[in-house]
Amino acid sequence: MDLAIFLVQLLNGLQYGLLLFLIASGLTLVFGVMGILNLAHGSMYMVGAYLAWYFFQGTESFLFSAVISAVIALMLGVLIERTLICRMYKRNHLDQVLLTIGMIFVFNALQSLLWGNDPLGVDVPDALSGSLHLTGVVEYPVYRIFVALFCVAIAAALYFVINRTRLGMLIRAGESNREMVECLGVDISRLYTIVFGAGVMLATIAGVVAAPMASIVPGMGEHVLISCFVVVVIGGMGSIKGALVGALLVGVVDTFASVVVPDVASMIVYILMAVILLIKPQGLFSN
Amino acid sequence: MSTHLLEVRGLHTLYGASHILHGVDLCIEPGQAVSLMGRNGMGKTTTLKSLLGVVTPRSGEVSFKGQRLDALPTWQRMRRGIAYVPEGRGMFHNLTVREHLQMANRPNDRGETQWDYDRVLALFPRLGERLDNLGTQLSGGEQQMLAIGRALLTNPDLLILDEATEGLAPLIRKEIWDVIRLIKQSGISTLIVDKNIQVLKTLCDQHVVLVKGRVAFSGNSQQLLENMSEVESYLSV
Numbered sequence A: 001m002d003l004a005i006f007l008v009q010l011l012n013g014l015q016y017g018l019l020l021f022l023i024a025s026g027l028t029l030v031f032g033v034m035g036i037l038n039l040a041h042g043s044m045y046m047v048g049a050y051l052a053w054y055f056f057q058g059t060e061s062f063l064f065s066a067v068i069s070a071v072i073a074l075m076l077g078v079l080i081e082r083t084l085i086c087r088m089y090k091r092n093h094l095d096q097v098l099l100t101i102g103m104i105f106v107f108n109a110l111q112s113l114l115w116g117n118d119p120l121g122v123d124v125p126d127a128l129s130g131s132l133h134l135t136g137v138v139e140y141p142v143y144r145i146f147v148a149l150f151c152v153a154i155a156a157a158l159y160f161v162i163n164r165t166r167l168g169m170l171i172r173a174g175e176s177n178r179e180m181v182e183c184l185g186v187d188i189s190r191l192y193t194i195v196f197g198a199g200v201m202l203a204t205i206a207g208v209v210a211a212p213m214a215s216i217v218p219g220m221g222e223h224v225l226i227s228c229f230v231v232v233v234i235g236g237m238g239s240i241k242g243a244l245v246g247a248l249l250v251g252v253v254d255t256f257a258s259v260v261v262p263d264v265a266s267m268i269v270y271i272l273m274a275v276i277l278l279i280k281p282q283g284l285f286s287n
Numbered sequence B: 001m002s003t004h005l006l007e008v009r010g011l012h013t014l015y016g017a018s019h020i021l022h023g024v025d026l027c028i029e030p031g032q033a034v035s036l037m038g039r040n041g042m043g044k045t046t047t048l049k050s051l052l053g054v055v056t057p058r059s060g061e062v063s064f065k066g067q068r069l070d071a072l073p074t075w076q077r078m079r080r081g082i083a084y085v086p087e088g089r090g091m092f093h094n095l096t097v098r099e100h101l102q103m104a105n106r107p108n109d110r111g112e113t114q115w116d117y118d119r120v121l122a123l124f125p126r127l128g129e130r131l132d133n134l135g136t137q138l139s140g141g142e143q144q145m146l147a148i149g150r151a152l153l154t155n156p157d158l159l160i161l162d163e164a165t166e167g168l169a170p171l172i173r174k175e176i177w178d179v180i181r182l183i184k185q186s187g188i189s190t191l192i193v194d195k196n197i198q199v200l201k202t203l204c205d206q207h208v209v210l211v212k213g214r215v216a217f218s219g220n221s222q223q224l225l226e227n228m229s230e231v232e233s234y235l236s237v
Helices: A003-034 A041-059 A064-085 A094-117 A141-163 A167-175 A178-183 A190-212 A220-235 A240-261 A262-280 B044-052 B072-079 B097-104 B119-125 B140-152 B168-185 B197-203 B221-226 B229-236
Strands: A131-133 A140-141 B005-016 B018-028 B035-037 B059-062 B081-085 B156-162 B190-191 B205-209 B214-220
Touching: A003 A041, A003 A141, A003 A167, A003 A190, A003 A220, A003 A240, A041 A064, A041 A094, A041 A190, A041 A220, A041 B081, A064 A190, A064 A240, A094 A220, A094 B168, A131 A141, A140 A141, A141 A190, A141 A240, A141 B044, A167 A178, A167 B097, A178 B072, A178 B221, A220 A240, A220 A262, A220 B190, A240 A262, A262 B005, B005 B044, B018 B035, B018 B044, B018 B190, B018 B205, B018 B214, B035 B197, B035 B229, B044 B059, B044 B081, B044 B156, B044 B190, B072 B081, B072 B221, B081 B140, B097 B119, B097 B140, B119 B140, B140 B168, B156 B214, B168 B190, B197 B221, B197 B229, B205 B221, B205 B229, B214 B221, B214 B229
Parallel strands: B035 B190, B035 B205, B081 B156, B156 B190
Antiparallel strands: A131 A140, B005 B018, B005 B059, B205 B214
Protein backbone atom coordinates (compact mmCIF):
# COMPACT_ATOMS: atom_id res chain seq x y z
CA MET A 1 0.00 0.00 0.00
CA ASP A 2 1.52 3.28 -1.03
CA LEU A 3 1.33 6.44 1.05
CA ALA A 4 -1.46 8.02 -1.02
CA ILE A 5 -3.79 5.04 -0.57
CA PHE A 6 -2.84 4.79 3.08
CA LEU A 7 -3.71 8.47 3.63
CA VAL A 8 -7.07 8.20 1.85
CA GLN A 9 -7.97 5.02 3.74
CA LEU A 10 -6.94 6.60 7.03
CA LEU A 11 -9.19 9.57 6.32
CA ASN A 12 -12.00 7.24 5.27
CA GLY A 13 -11.56 5.25 8.48
CA LEU A 14 -11.53 8.33 10.70
CA GLN A 15 -14.55 9.80 8.95
CA TYR A 16 -16.48 6.51 9.22
CA GLY A 17 -15.43 6.22 12.85
CA LEU A 18 -16.61 9.74 13.65
CA LEU A 19 -19.97 9.03 12.01
CA LEU A 20 -20.23 5.82 14.06
CA PHE A 21 -19.48 7.88 17.16
CA LEU A 22 -22.37 10.20 16.38
CA ILE A 23 -24.75 7.24 16.40
CA ALA A 24 -23.09 5.23 19.19
CA SER A 25 -22.92 8.22 21.56
CA GLY A 26 -26.73 8.32 21.74
CA LEU A 27 -26.91 4.57 22.27
CA THR A 28 -24.35 4.60 25.09
CA LEU A 29 -25.82 7.75 26.70
CA VAL A 30 -29.31 6.24 26.83
CA PHE A 31 -27.91 3.00 28.26
CA GLY A 32 -25.54 4.67 30.72
CA VAL A 33 -27.97 7.22 32.11
CA MET A 34 -31.32 5.47 31.76
CA GLY A 35 -30.30 1.80 31.76
CA ILE A 36 -32.27 1.32 28.54
CA LEU A 37 -31.05 -1.02 25.79
CA ASN A 38 -32.50 0.55 22.67
CA LEU A 39 -32.20 -1.80 19.69
CA ALA A 40 -34.29 0.62 17.62
CA HIS A 41 -31.47 3.17 17.79
CA GLY A 42 -30.25 2.13 14.33
CA SER A 43 -33.74 2.75 12.98
CA MET A 44 -33.33 6.42 13.93
CA TYR A 45 -30.26 6.56 11.70
CA MET A 46 -32.39 5.13 8.88
CA VAL A 47 -35.21 7.59 9.63
CA GLY A 48 -32.68 10.45 9.41
CA ALA A 49 -31.48 9.35 5.97
CA TYR A 50 -35.02 8.92 4.63
CA LEU A 51 -36.18 12.24 6.10
CA ALA A 52 -33.21 13.98 4.50
CA TRP A 53 -34.12 12.43 1.15
CA TYR A 54 -37.82 13.31 1.54
CA PHE A 55 -37.29 16.97 2.40
CA PHE A 56 -34.48 17.35 -0.10
CA GLN A 57 -36.88 16.24 -2.87
CA GLY A 58 -39.30 18.97 -1.91
CA THR A 59 -36.90 21.84 -1.19
CA GLU A 60 -33.57 21.08 -2.92
CA SER A 61 -31.99 22.58 0.21
CA PHE A 62 -29.79 20.21 2.18
CA LEU A 63 -29.49 22.61 5.12
CA PHE A 64 -33.25 22.97 5.44
CA SER A 65 -33.67 19.18 5.15
CA ALA A 66 -31.10 18.64 7.88
CA VAL A 67 -32.63 21.16 10.28
CA ILE A 68 -36.23 20.01 9.80
CA SER A 69 -35.16 16.35 10.10
CA ALA A 70 -33.36 17.08 13.39
CA VAL A 71 -36.43 18.87 14.78
CA ILE A 72 -38.73 16.01 13.75
CA ALA A 73 -36.27 13.52 15.26
CA LEU A 74 -36.29 15.35 18.58
CA MET A 75 -40.09 15.33 18.66
CA LEU A 76 -40.14 11.65 17.66
CA GLY A 77 -37.64 10.84 20.43
CA VAL A 78 -39.72 12.66 23.04
CA LEU A 79 -42.89 10.93 21.83
CA ILE A 80 -41.30 7.47 21.93
CA GLU A 81 -39.85 8.05 25.41
CA ARG A 82 -43.10 9.41 26.85
CA THR A 83 -45.32 6.71 25.38
CA LEU A 84 -43.19 3.55 25.28
CA ILE A 85 -39.74 3.77 26.85
CA CYS A 86 -41.04 5.30 30.10
CA ARG A 87 -42.82 2.00 30.79
CA MET A 88 -39.51 0.14 30.65
CA TYR A 89 -37.51 1.77 33.46
CA LYS A 90 -38.52 -0.75 36.09
CA ARG A 91 -38.40 -3.73 33.72
CA ASN A 92 -35.48 -5.92 32.81
CA HIS A 93 -33.29 -5.71 29.72
CA LEU A 94 -35.09 -8.61 28.00
CA ASP A 95 -38.37 -6.66 28.08
CA GLN A 96 -36.56 -3.61 26.71
CA VAL A 97 -35.05 -5.70 23.92
CA LEU A 98 -38.47 -7.14 23.00
CA LEU A 99 -40.05 -3.69 22.85
CA THR A 100 -37.27 -2.08 20.84
CA ILE A 101 -37.03 -5.02 18.38
CA GLY A 102 -40.76 -4.54 17.85
CA MET A 103 -40.06 -0.87 17.16
CA ILE A 104 -37.53 -1.87 14.46
CA PHE A 105 -40.28 -3.80 12.64
CA VAL A 106 -42.66 -0.86 12.94
CA PHE A 107 -40.10 1.62 11.58
CA ASN A 108 -39.14 -0.73 8.73
CA ALA A 109 -42.80 -1.21 7.80
CA LEU A 110 -43.42 2.53 7.90
CA GLN A 111 -40.35 3.17 5.75
CA SER A 112 -41.54 0.59 3.21
CA LEU A 113 -45.05 2.05 3.23
CA LEU A 114 -44.01 5.70 2.94
CA TRP A 115 -40.94 5.57 0.73
CA GLY A 116 -40.84 2.12 -0.89
CA ASN A 117 -37.94 -0.31 -0.98
CA ASP A 118 -35.88 1.07 -3.88
CA PRO A 119 -32.45 2.50 -3.10
CA LEU A 120 -32.55 6.29 -2.90
CA GLY A 121 -29.89 8.99 -2.93
CA VAL A 122 -29.35 12.60 -1.92
CA ASP A 123 -27.05 14.94 -3.87
CA VAL A 124 -24.04 16.39 -2.12
CA PRO A 125 -24.80 20.07 -1.43
CA ASP A 126 -23.23 22.35 -4.07
CA ALA A 127 -21.16 24.27 -1.54
CA LEU A 128 -19.59 21.03 -0.33
CA SER A 129 -19.13 19.24 -3.63
CA GLY A 130 -15.74 18.81 -5.24
CA SER A 131 -12.49 17.49 -3.88
CA LEU A 132 -9.54 18.81 -1.96
CA HIS A 133 -5.96 18.19 -3.15
CA LEU A 134 -4.18 16.69 -0.18
CA THR A 135 -0.96 15.98 -2.07
CA GLY A 136 -0.02 16.21 -5.72
CA VAL A 137 -1.95 13.05 -6.60
CA VAL A 138 -4.29 12.52 -3.66
CA GLU A 139 -7.73 14.10 -3.72
CA TYR A 140 -10.36 13.78 -1.02
CA PRO A 141 -14.06 14.73 -1.24
CA VAL A 142 -14.85 17.99 0.56
CA TYR A 143 -18.15 16.59 1.81
CA ARG A 144 -16.42 13.74 3.66
CA ILE A 145 -14.09 16.25 5.33
CA PHE A 146 -17.14 18.32 6.26
CA VAL A 147 -18.83 15.27 7.81
CA ALA A 148 -15.70 14.48 9.84
CA LEU A 149 -15.40 18.07 11.10
CA PHE A 150 -19.13 18.22 11.82
CA CYS A 151 -18.88 15.05 13.92
CA VAL A 152 -15.87 16.49 15.78
CA ALA A 153 -17.91 19.64 16.49
CA ILE A 154 -20.82 17.54 17.81
CA ALA A 155 -18.40 15.51 19.96
CA ALA A 156 -16.95 18.75 21.38
CA ALA A 157 -20.44 20.12 22.05
CA LEU A 158 -21.40 16.86 23.75
CA TYR A 159 -18.24 16.99 25.87
CA PHE A 160 -19.04 20.58 26.87
CA VAL A 161 -22.66 19.82 27.81
CA ILE A 162 -21.80 16.66 29.77
CA ASN A 163 -18.78 18.09 31.60
CA ARG A 164 -19.37 21.80 31.90
CA THR A 165 -23.09 22.44 32.31
CA ARG A 166 -25.60 21.86 35.10
CA LEU A 167 -27.63 19.66 32.75
CA GLY A 168 -24.51 17.54 32.22
CA MET A 169 -23.95 17.29 35.98
CA LEU A 170 -27.54 16.11 36.44
CA ILE A 171 -27.15 13.57 33.62
CA ARG A 172 -23.96 12.19 35.21
CA ALA A 173 -25.55 12.20 38.64
CA GLY A 174 -28.55 10.31 37.24
CA GLU A 175 -26.15 7.76 35.82
CA SER A 176 -24.60 7.32 39.27
CA ASN A 177 -27.60 7.35 41.63
CA ARG A 178 -31.09 7.96 40.26
CA GLU A 179 -32.80 7.87 43.66
CA MET A 180 -30.49 10.53 45.11
CA VAL A 181 -31.08 12.83 42.15
CA GLU A 182 -34.82 12.64 42.78
CA CYS A 183 -34.19 13.31 46.47
CA LEU A 184 -32.54 16.60 45.46
CA GLY A 185 -35.79 17.72 43.86
CA VAL A 186 -34.88 16.97 40.25
CA ASP A 187 -37.56 15.66 37.90
CA ILE A 188 -35.69 12.59 36.65
CA SER A 189 -38.45 11.75 34.13
CA ARG A 190 -37.89 15.06 32.35
CA LEU A 191 -34.15 14.43 32.43
CA TYR A 192 -34.69 11.02 30.83
CA THR A 193 -36.93 12.53 28.15
CA ILE A 194 -34.19 15.05 27.31
CA VAL A 195 -31.49 12.35 27.18
CA PHE A 196 -33.57 10.00 25.02
CA GLY A 197 -34.63 12.84 22.71
CA ALA A 198 -30.99 13.91 22.35
CA GLY A 199 -29.92 10.32 21.66
CA VAL A 200 -32.52 9.93 18.92
CA MET A 201 -31.56 13.30 17.47
CA LEU A 202 -27.85 12.34 17.33
CA ALA A 203 -28.62 9.11 15.44
CA THR A 204 -30.99 10.92 13.09
CA ILE A 205 -28.47 13.68 12.37
CA ALA A 206 -25.93 10.96 11.57
CA GLY A 207 -28.43 9.51 9.08
CA VAL A 208 -28.94 12.96 7.55
CA VAL A 209 -25.25 13.71 7.03
CA ALA A 210 -24.61 10.15 5.80
CA ALA A 211 -27.39 10.41 3.19
CA PRO A 212 -25.27 12.11 0.45
CA MET A 213 -22.46 9.55 0.95
CA ALA A 214 -24.42 6.31 1.07
CA SER A 215 -27.32 4.57 -0.60
CA ILE A 216 -30.50 5.02 1.35
CA VAL A 217 -31.80 1.47 1.54
CA PRO A 218 -34.09 -0.62 3.74
CA GLY A 219 -32.15 -2.35 6.52
CA MET A 220 -29.47 0.35 6.78
CA GLY A 221 -30.47 0.88 10.42
CA GLU A 222 -29.84 -2.71 11.47
CA HIS A 223 -26.45 -2.80 9.79
CA VAL A 224 -25.26 0.32 11.58
CA LEU A 225 -26.80 -0.84 14.88
CA ILE A 226 -24.55 -3.90 14.97
CA SER A 227 -21.46 -1.76 14.34
CA CYS A 228 -22.60 0.62 17.08
CA PHE A 229 -22.97 -2.17 19.58
CA VAL A 230 -19.42 -3.28 18.79
CA VAL A 231 -18.30 0.34 19.38
CA VAL A 232 -20.19 0.62 22.68
CA VAL A 233 -18.99 -2.76 23.95
CA ILE A 234 -15.36 -1.94 23.06
CA GLY A 235 -15.58 1.52 24.65
CA GLY A 236 -17.46 0.36 27.75
CA MET A 237 -21.25 0.50 28.11
CA GLY A 238 -22.34 3.99 29.11
CA SER A 239 -19.07 5.81 28.42
CA ILE A 240 -19.11 8.67 25.90
CA LYS A 241 -15.32 8.81 25.88
CA GLY A 242 -15.29 5.05 25.29
CA ALA A 243 -17.73 5.47 22.41
CA LEU A 244 -15.39 7.99 20.74
CA VAL A 245 -12.29 5.80 21.10
CA GLY A 246 -14.22 2.64 20.17
CA ALA A 247 -15.77 4.29 17.11
CA LEU A 248 -12.42 5.54 15.82
CA LEU A 249 -10.88 2.10 16.39
CA VAL A 250 -13.70 0.28 14.62
CA GLY A 251 -13.79 2.86 11.80
CA VAL A 252 -10.08 2.68 11.05
CA VAL A 253 -9.70 -1.10 11.54
CA ASP A 254 -12.80 -1.89 9.46
CA THR A 255 -11.70 0.42 6.63
CA PHE A 256 -8.15 -0.92 6.45
CA ALA A 257 -9.35 -4.52 6.79
CA SER A 258 -11.57 -4.19 3.72
CA VAL A 259 -8.53 -2.99 1.73
CA VAL A 260 -5.81 -5.23 3.15
CA VAL A 261 -7.71 -8.48 3.86
CA PRO A 262 -11.01 -8.10 1.98
CA ASP A 263 -11.93 -11.80 2.28
CA VAL A 264 -12.09 -11.74 6.08
CA ALA A 265 -12.76 -8.04 6.56
CA SER A 266 -16.28 -8.55 7.91
CA MET A 267 -15.00 -10.49 10.93
CA ILE A 268 -11.99 -8.33 11.83
CA VAL A 269 -13.90 -5.85 14.04
CA TYR A 270 -15.48 -8.74 15.96
CA ILE A 271 -12.04 -10.23 16.52
CA LEU A 272 -10.90 -6.79 17.71
CA MET A 273 -13.87 -6.69 20.10
CA ALA A 274 -13.12 -10.19 21.42
CA VAL A 275 -9.45 -9.33 22.03
CA ILE A 276 -10.33 -6.12 23.87
CA LEU A 277 -12.92 -7.93 25.99
CA LEU A 278 -10.33 -10.58 26.88
CA ILE A 279 -8.02 -7.85 28.16
CA LYS A 280 -10.70 -5.52 29.59
CA PRO A 281 -13.96 -7.43 30.08
CA GLN A 282 -15.92 -4.24 30.86
CA GLY A 283 -14.61 -2.38 27.81
CA LEU A 284 -11.91 0.29 27.60
CA PHE A 285 -13.60 3.06 29.59
CA SER A 286 -16.32 1.32 31.55
CA ASN A 287 -17.91 3.21 34.43
CA MET B 1 -55.55 24.19 58.89
CA SER B 2 -52.84 22.21 60.64
CA THR B 3 -49.85 24.13 62.05
CA HIS B 4 -47.53 21.18 61.72
CA LEU B 5 -44.65 21.47 59.29
CA LEU B 6 -44.69 17.71 58.68
CA GLU B 7 -47.46 15.40 59.69
CA VAL B 8 -47.36 11.66 59.14
CA ARG B 9 -50.43 9.62 60.06
CA GLY B 10 -50.96 5.86 60.10
CA LEU B 11 -48.13 4.88 57.79
CA HIS B 12 -48.22 1.23 56.76
CA THR B 13 -45.44 0.02 54.47
CA LEU B 14 -44.75 -3.45 53.14
CA TYR B 15 -41.74 -4.90 51.30
CA GLY B 16 -43.34 -7.75 49.40
CA ALA B 17 -45.12 -9.81 52.03
CA SER B 18 -43.13 -8.31 54.93
CA HIS B 19 -45.14 -5.75 56.88
CA ILE B 20 -42.48 -3.22 57.99
CA LEU B 21 -44.40 -0.19 59.27
CA HIS B 22 -47.55 -0.65 61.32
CA GLY B 23 -49.29 2.72 61.46
CA VAL B 24 -46.42 5.12 62.23
CA ASP B 25 -47.41 8.64 63.34
CA LEU B 26 -44.93 11.54 63.38
CA CYS B 27 -45.25 15.34 63.70
CA ILE B 28 -42.69 18.11 63.30
CA GLU B 29 -43.47 21.75 64.14
CA PRO B 30 -41.69 24.64 62.38
CA GLY B 31 -38.17 25.12 63.79
CA GLN B 32 -38.27 21.89 65.78
CA ALA B 33 -35.68 19.13 65.87
CA VAL B 34 -37.17 15.66 66.14
CA SER B 35 -35.24 12.46 66.74
CA LEU B 36 -36.29 9.11 65.32
CA MET B 37 -34.64 6.28 67.23
CA GLY B 38 -34.75 2.51 67.24
CA ARG B 39 -32.59 -0.55 66.90
CA ASN B 40 -31.47 -1.74 63.46
CA GLY B 41 -34.31 -3.07 61.33
CA MET B 42 -37.09 -1.37 63.31
CA GLY B 43 -38.27 0.74 60.36
CA LYS B 44 -36.49 4.10 60.76
CA THR B 45 -35.14 4.36 57.20
CA THR B 46 -38.36 2.85 55.82
CA THR B 47 -40.29 5.60 57.62
CA LEU B 48 -38.12 8.24 55.97
CA LYS B 49 -38.33 6.62 52.54
CA SER B 50 -42.10 6.23 52.89
CA LEU B 51 -42.68 9.87 53.74
CA LEU B 52 -40.39 10.93 50.88
CA GLY B 53 -42.18 8.65 48.42
CA VAL B 54 -39.03 6.67 47.65
CA VAL B 55 -41.02 3.60 48.68
CA THR B 56 -44.79 3.61 48.33
CA PRO B 57 -46.69 3.00 51.57
CA ARG B 58 -49.73 0.71 51.53
CA SER B 59 -51.71 3.33 53.44
CA GLY B 60 -51.30 6.45 55.55
CA GLU B 61 -51.14 10.21 55.10
CA VAL B 62 -48.18 12.55 54.71
CA SER B 63 -48.73 16.32 54.87
CA PHE B 64 -46.14 19.07 54.60
CA LYS B 65 -46.97 22.72 55.31
CA GLY B 66 -50.64 21.73 55.43
CA GLN B 67 -50.65 20.10 51.99
CA ARG B 68 -50.96 16.40 51.28
CA LEU B 69 -47.91 14.86 49.64
CA ASP B 70 -49.17 11.30 49.15
CA ALA B 71 -49.91 11.58 45.45
CA LEU B 72 -46.71 13.46 44.58
CA PRO B 73 -43.51 11.89 43.22
CA THR B 74 -40.38 12.21 45.36
CA TRP B 75 -38.88 15.15 43.47
CA GLN B 76 -42.01 17.26 43.89
CA ARG B 77 -42.11 16.52 47.65
CA MET B 78 -38.48 17.70 47.92
CA ARG B 79 -39.31 20.85 45.94
CA ARG B 80 -41.84 21.79 48.63
CA GLY B 81 -38.89 22.29 50.98
CA ILE B 82 -37.57 18.93 52.18
CA ALA B 83 -33.90 17.90 51.96
CA TYR B 84 -32.55 14.43 52.63
CA VAL B 85 -29.12 13.27 53.77
CA PRO B 86 -29.35 9.51 53.27
CA GLU B 87 -27.66 6.72 55.14
CA GLY B 88 -24.47 6.00 53.18
CA ARG B 89 -24.35 9.69 52.08
CA GLY B 90 -25.53 9.20 48.49
CA MET B 91 -22.37 10.42 46.76
CA PHE B 92 -22.25 10.51 42.96
CA HIS B 93 -19.14 8.58 41.89
CA ASN B 94 -18.59 10.71 38.79
CA LEU B 95 -19.09 14.22 40.24
CA THR B 96 -16.52 16.41 41.95
CA VAL B 97 -17.19 18.15 45.25
CA ARG B 98 -17.82 21.42 43.38
CA GLU B 99 -20.26 19.69 41.04
CA HIS B 100 -22.12 18.03 43.93
CA LEU B 101 -22.76 21.49 45.34
CA GLN B 102 -23.50 23.23 42.03
CA MET B 103 -26.00 20.65 40.80
CA ALA B 104 -28.06 20.86 44.00
CA ASN B 105 -28.06 24.65 44.35
CA ARG B 106 -31.51 26.23 44.01
CA PRO B 107 -33.75 28.69 45.85
CA ASN B 108 -36.61 27.32 47.97
CA ASP B 109 -40.26 27.21 46.87
CA ARG B 110 -40.69 30.87 47.93
CA GLY B 111 -37.77 31.93 45.73
CA GLU B 112 -35.52 32.65 48.76
CA THR B 113 -31.84 31.74 48.96
CA GLN B 114 -30.55 31.55 52.52
CA TRP B 115 -27.87 29.01 51.74
CA ASP B 116 -25.58 29.57 48.79
CA TYR B 117 -22.32 28.04 47.63
CA ASP B 118 -20.13 30.45 49.65
CA ARG B 119 -22.09 30.01 52.88
CA VAL B 120 -21.84 26.24 52.64
CA LEU B 121 -18.08 26.46 52.06
CA ALA B 122 -17.81 28.82 55.05
CA LEU B 123 -19.62 26.21 57.16
CA PHE B 124 -17.39 23.41 55.85
CA PRO B 125 -13.97 24.96 55.03
CA ARG B 126 -12.53 21.47 54.45
CA LEU B 127 -14.77 21.05 51.40
CA GLY B 128 -13.24 24.22 49.96
CA GLU B 129 -9.85 22.51 49.94
CA ARG B 130 -11.19 19.48 48.06
CA LEU B 131 -13.41 21.09 45.44
CA ASP B 132 -11.82 19.25 42.50
CA ASN B 133 -11.80 15.84 44.16
CA LEU B 134 -14.52 13.31 43.35
CA GLY B 135 -17.08 12.99 46.14
CA THR B 136 -16.15 9.34 46.57
CA GLN B 137 -12.48 10.27 47.15
CA LEU B 138 -13.32 12.11 50.39
CA SER B 139 -13.05 10.66 53.89
CA GLY B 140 -16.26 9.52 55.60
CA GLY B 141 -16.52 12.76 57.58
CA GLU B 142 -15.92 14.92 54.54
CA GLN B 143 -18.52 12.96 52.57
CA GLN B 144 -21.00 13.61 55.35
CA MET B 145 -20.20 17.33 55.24
CA LEU B 146 -20.70 17.28 51.48
CA ALA B 147 -24.01 15.45 51.80
CA ILE B 148 -25.22 18.01 54.38
CA GLY B 149 -23.88 20.95 52.34
CA ARG B 150 -25.58 19.64 49.22
CA ALA B 151 -28.86 19.30 51.11
CA LEU B 152 -28.58 22.84 52.54
CA LEU B 153 -28.08 24.26 49.04
CA THR B 154 -31.65 23.25 48.20
CA ASN B 155 -32.67 25.81 50.88
CA PRO B 156 -35.01 23.45 52.75
CA ASP B 157 -37.51 24.07 55.55
CA LEU B 158 -36.98 20.51 56.78
CA LEU B 159 -33.68 18.64 56.77
CA ILE B 160 -33.84 14.87 57.22
CA LEU B 161 -30.62 13.18 58.36
CA ASP B 162 -30.33 9.40 58.34
CA GLU B 163 -27.47 8.08 60.48
CA ALA B 164 -25.40 11.20 59.84
CA THR B 165 -22.69 10.27 62.34
CA GLU B 166 -22.51 6.53 61.71
CA GLY B 167 -19.02 5.15 61.19
CA LEU B 168 -17.26 8.44 61.93
CA ALA B 169 -14.37 9.10 64.32
CA PRO B 170 -15.42 10.77 67.63
CA LEU B 171 -13.90 14.15 66.74
CA ILE B 172 -15.56 14.26 63.33
CA ARG B 173 -18.80 13.08 64.89
CA LYS B 174 -18.66 16.02 67.31
CA GLU B 175 -18.05 18.35 64.38
CA ILE B 176 -21.13 17.02 62.57
CA TRP B 177 -23.29 17.39 65.72
CA ASP B 178 -22.07 21.00 66.08
CA VAL B 179 -23.08 21.69 62.48
CA ILE B 180 -26.52 20.15 63.04
CA ARG B 181 -26.94 22.44 66.07
CA LEU B 182 -26.05 25.43 63.91
CA ILE B 183 -28.55 24.33 61.27
CA LYS B 184 -31.24 24.03 63.93
CA GLN B 185 -30.38 27.52 65.22
CA SER B 186 -30.71 28.89 61.69
CA GLY B 187 -34.41 27.96 61.84
CA ILE B 188 -34.43 24.83 59.71
CA SER B 189 -36.48 21.98 61.16
CA THR B 190 -34.66 18.68 61.41
CA LEU B 191 -35.64 15.04 61.58
CA ILE B 192 -32.67 13.08 62.83
CA VAL B 193 -32.28 9.32 62.74
CA ASP B 194 -29.41 8.27 65.00
CA LYS B 195 -28.53 5.93 67.83
CA ASN B 196 -26.78 8.44 70.08
CA ILE B 197 -29.48 9.16 72.63
CA GLN B 198 -27.09 11.21 74.83
CA VAL B 199 -26.72 13.83 72.12
CA LEU B 200 -30.28 13.61 70.83
CA LYS B 201 -31.90 14.17 74.23
CA THR B 202 -30.38 17.65 74.42
CA LEU B 203 -30.36 18.52 70.73
CA CYS B 204 -33.92 17.53 69.84
CA ASP B 205 -37.25 18.88 71.09
CA GLN B 206 -39.33 15.80 70.34
CA HIS B 207 -38.43 12.12 70.27
CA VAL B 208 -39.97 9.11 68.58
CA VAL B 209 -38.80 5.55 69.20
CA LEU B 210 -39.76 2.73 66.83
CA VAL B 211 -39.98 -0.90 67.81
CA LYS B 212 -40.83 -3.39 65.05
CA GLY B 213 -42.42 -0.74 62.89
CA ARG B 214 -44.60 0.72 65.65
CA VAL B 215 -44.17 3.91 67.67
CA ALA B 216 -43.19 2.64 71.13
CA PHE B 217 -42.46 6.08 72.58
CA SER B 218 -43.28 9.60 71.51
CA GLY B 219 -42.72 12.69 73.62
CA ASN B 220 -40.67 15.79 74.37
CA SER B 221 -37.24 15.85 76.02
CA GLN B 222 -38.75 16.12 79.51
CA GLN B 223 -40.90 13.04 78.90
CA LEU B 224 -37.88 11.27 77.44
CA LEU B 225 -35.90 11.91 80.63
CA GLU B 226 -38.78 10.70 82.78
CA ASN B 227 -39.02 7.48 80.77
CA MET B 228 -35.34 7.04 80.10
CA SER B 229 -35.02 3.45 81.35
CA GLU B 230 -38.01 2.33 79.27
CA VAL B 231 -36.66 4.09 76.13
CA GLU B 232 -33.17 2.68 76.70
CA SER B 233 -34.66 -0.79 76.88
CA TYR B 234 -36.17 -0.22 73.43
CA LEU B 235 -32.78 0.79 72.09
CA SER B 236 -30.55 -1.81 73.71
CA VAL B 237 -29.61 -4.92 71.78
